[in-house]
Amino acid sequence: MQLLVPVLASLASLAAAPLARAEPVFRGCDSDFPGQFDQGPVEPGPLRLASVSCVESGLGEAADPIVSPDGSSLARWPTHQAPMEIAALDRPGLVSLHNRVTFRNFAAGGQGTTPDSLAWATDSRSLWGVRQRLASRGGWALSGLTSISIGRDGTIRDLPALRHPAGPLDGILWVGGDGLALAQFGTLGGSYRPPHNDISPTIAMVDAARGRVLADFPVEGIPGFAARLRAHGMMISGATAALLSDGRIRAVVQFSRWTETPRTAAGQEGEPIRHSGSWLVWTQGEAPRIRPTPYPGDHHNPLALSPDGSKLLVVRPLQPDGVQVHCRIPCRGPPPPPPTPVDGSVAELIDVASGRVLWRVSARADRFWNRGSPPVIGGDGNYALIPLPPTSDRAPIALIDMRTGRIVQRIAPTLTGSYTPSFGFTAGGRRAWVEIGNVILVYEVGDVDDKRVEHRAGIGHWLM
Numbered sequence: 001m002q003l004l005v006p007v008l009a010s011l012a013s014l015a016a017a018p019l020a021r022a023e024p025v026f027r028g029c030d031s032d033f034p035g036q037f038d039q040g041p042v043e044p045g046p047l048r049l050a051s052v053s054c055v056e057s058g059l060g061e062a063a064d065p066i067v068s069p070d071g072s073s074l075a076r077w078p079t080h081q082a083p084m085e086i087a088a089l090d091r092p093g094l095v096s097l098h099n100r101v102t103f104r105n106f107a108a109g110g111q112g113t114t115p116d117s118l119a120w121a122t123d124s125r126s127l128w129g130v131r132q133r134l135a136s137r138g139g140w141a142l143s144g145l146t147s148i149s150i151g152r153d154g155t156i157r158d159l160p161a162l163r164h165p166a167g168p169l170d171g172i173l174w175v176g177g178d179g180l181a182l183a184q185f186g187t188l189g190g191s192y193r194p195p196h197n198d199i200s201p202t203i204a205m206v207d208a209a210r211g212r213v214l215a216d217f218p219v220e221g222i223p224g225f226a227a228r229l230r231a232h233g234m235m236i237s238g239a240t241a242a243l244l245s246d247g248r249i250r251a252v253v254q255f256s257r258w259t260e261t262p263r264t265a266a267g268q269e270g271e272p273i274r275h276s277g278s279w280l281v282w283t284q285g286e287a288p289r290i291r292p293t294p295y296p297g298d299h300h301n302p303l304a305l306s307p308d309g310s311k312l313l314v315v316r317p318l319q320p321d322g323v324q325v326h327c328r329i330p331c332r333g334p335p336p337p338p339p340t341p342v343d344g345s346v347a348e349l350i351d352v353a354s355g356r357v358l359w360r361v362s363a364r365a366d367r368f369w370n371r372g373s374p375p376v377i378g379g380d381g382n383y384a385l386i387p388l389p390p391t392s393d394r395a396p397i398a399l400i401d402m403r404t405g406r407i408v409q410r411i412a413p414t415l416t417g418s419y420t421p422s423f424g425f426t427a428g429g430r431r432a433w434v435e436i437g438n439v440i441l442v443y444e445v446g447d448v449d450d451k452r453v454e455h456r457a458g459i460g461h462w463l464m
Helices: 225-232
Strands: 025-027 047-054 065-067 073-076 084-088 094-097 126-131 146-151 156-158 169-175 180-185 202-207 212-218 236-243 249-255 258-260 273-275 278-283 289-292 303-305 311-315 342-351 356-365 383-387 397-401 407-411 422-426 431-436 439-445
Touching (some): 065 422, 146 169, 202 278, 225 258, 236 303, 383 422
Parallel strands (some): 025 047
Antiparallel strands (some): 126 146, 303 311, 422 431
């Protein structure tokens, strides 16, 4: 398999002595690949490149993978009609299975803001997923989702049916690796053929492994949401969930900002009313709380709850000032002036109980960029990975100390404008991985050297 990673000189901003490390192990790559490989600029820090796997795939580079907790395998689910794939990282082998669904994410159309309805089981032997009956053309839903277990060999086993009076299962977000999930019932009736009205759109916490609804509430009961539902539907733009130490689920659901068009007594449209987005904070066994978003100017914010559910990592859409122009053919007229660099926050950590901002990560955006992957927090809660604005021709990924918000280390294995990297943690946070162009880079995570990191902290409050 011939797979290339772009090779560039080190960035001036990342200039530092290279890491002293053993040579990484290459798996599944052509014999000449190690000589062509360059992981990009790397600062000193706790990340040590341990292995590079060239993964067989029939999907090209279109699908983001998820790596199993033990780091041995990956799975990916494309956006088009290509099959789902499961591959081993340490040996050749690829399992393909067709499993196309309409309701792929918990947030409708929210790829990149909420994970696919696909997650590895804790023991890495199988995946939690869904399947659905679709119309042959157009991809309209003919049925709700059915929760399933997928073996590493591609075998599918139906889980006990999840049923609710509100309607069919229209979305699922797996929580942990033992079959618990956040679910939507009766929320996307307009995407069915024939379409149907949703009598009471409901969000629930479920045990899909046993087919049980653990807790639920109708969204129309949230003050002000009845008008939103009539005008635009649920409009979920992001969600994250975690298990508390006592086994309960905690979830944060992000609802998009929306515009209401009132009508006068004569039936004419009145002046539009613009509503900011909302965040739902819900802990199993407690009443849901709806709060205005602390970022009313942001369209959406990728979110990640810490493993213990106590803190919320939020990514901000930092962009430079100016006009971004895309032309499929050569643009006519003079080019727009270059963007003006902007300094600001690219990520913030919020204490869920108090709403206080514990720290901020600051950066400078001097060119327009696609934030790509959402933030990821390691299973031990020590570190997080977030995307940073591009510097020179590289798109850095930052390793963040979760205690302080310090940028511990930057790695930059991808060229700006090329494949957007995916990243995550395995082994409970002791290993980190980055995927780009069907190449998986696995890093061992060591201890942080507090003398070699930079601090970006701040204090603020989220009005609860």
